[in-house]
Amino acid sequence: MAAAHKAGEGPRFTVRPFRAGDLLEARRIFSEGAMDLPWPAFRRAVLSPAASCLLLAAGAAVYVASWSLAWAALTVATLLALLYLACRMVFANYLREMLETDMADIEGTYMGRPGAGFWVVEEEGGGGGLRGVVAAQEAEGEPGCCQLLRLSVDRRCRGLGLGRRLTRRVLEFARNSGCRECVLHTSTAQLPAIRLYQAQGFRVTREDEPMPGLALLSWVTNIYQCEMRLDV
Numbered sequence: 001m002a003a004a005h006k007a008g009e010g011p012r013f014t015v016r017p018f019r020a021g022d023l024l025e026a027r028r029i030f031s032e033g034a035m036d037l038p039w040p041a042f043r044r045a046v047l048s049p050a051a052s053c054l055l056l057a058a059g060a061a062v063y064v065a066s067w068s069l070a071w072a073a074l075t076v077a078t079l080l081a082l083l084y085l086a087c088r089m090v091f092a093n094y095l096r097e098m099l100e101t102d103m104a105d106i107e108g109t110y111m112g113r114p115g116a117g118f119w120v121v122e123e124e125g126g127g128g129g130l131r132g133v134v135a136a137q138e139a140e141g142e143p144g145c146c147q148l149l150r151l152s153v154d155r156r157c158r159g160l161g162l163g164r165r166l167t168r169r170v171l172e173f174a175r176n177s178g179c180r181e182c183v184l185h186t187s188t189a190q191l192p193a194i195r196l197y198q199a200q201g202f203r204v205t206r207e208d209e210p211m212p213g214l215a216l217l218s219w220v221t222n223i224y225q226c227e228m229r230l231d232v
């Protein structure tokens with residue numbers, strides 16, 4: 001789909017404000033985006049100093065105790081599986097919390113409220129359907145600062161520029177609302193998102209905060225919150 005679109009033969013997309021009937025699709029796109037993250041996060045976690053030392057030490061200890069390569073390999077494999085589950089838990093916890101709060105009532109949370117908005121990207125023509133979502137609200141405790149959040153693009157349509165269009169829509173909204181700055185929070189495991197934001201001019205302002213309520217998991221998995229800001 002990406003190649004066809006880039007050649008000008010593929011579907012066309014429109015960014016528009018959220019409507020009540022979009023709720024289920026918006027939640028699906030957001031959920032799929034969040035649950036695509038454990039695997040890249042796991043790859044990053046395996047290479048973290050804490051995890052690699054733990055894996056090597058555990059494998060070596062079991063080998064010395066049993067003189068069995070099979071037991072050592074089984075121990076390392078088990079720890080790798082636990083590490084993957086830990087990465088999954090980080091994002092599953094985050095997703096559950098969001099689906100129970102603002103993403104349960106997008107209309108009530110974002111629409112018609114000053115300083116807030118929610119946009120979707122829709123595929124034009126017969127295909128129809130939503131292909132991406134993004135939200136904005138006034139950053140907590142920071143009047144004049146717009147927070148970008150909930151950006152997600154349907155996995156079949158990534159690489160087509162939809163994430164960039166949605167990000168620019170929020171920046172335009174921030175400027176039109178008289179904001180001086182835009183802030184967002186992502187995680188150090190979300191490299192495509194970080195690159196996308198950097199390409200729009202955002203700079204990393206913090207990247208050492210543990211995931212909320214998950215300090216130990218953040219340390220083991222090497223996944224930290226990443227704050228980025230841009231003057232608009």
Ligand SMILES: CC(C)(COP(=O)(O)OP(=O)(O)OC[C@H]1O[C@@H](n2cnc3c(N)ncnc32)[C@H](O)[C@@H]1OP(=O)(O)O)[C@@H](O)C(=O)NCCC(=O)NCCS
Nearest residue numbers: 033151152153158159160161162163164186192193195196
């Ligand atoms: C992050 C995400 C929204 C990007 O959406 P997208 O529509 O694929 O991104 P775009 O096609 O608009 O790409 C814009 C820029 O982002 C960067 N980018 C996007 N995907 C990338 C990837 N896989 N690797 C590296 N950079 C990437 C590039 O700088 C790209 O510009 P370029 O095409 O000129 O190189 C999408 O991957 C997604 O939904 N991920 C899962 C959910 C998520 O992480 N959301 C962010 C929440 S903070």
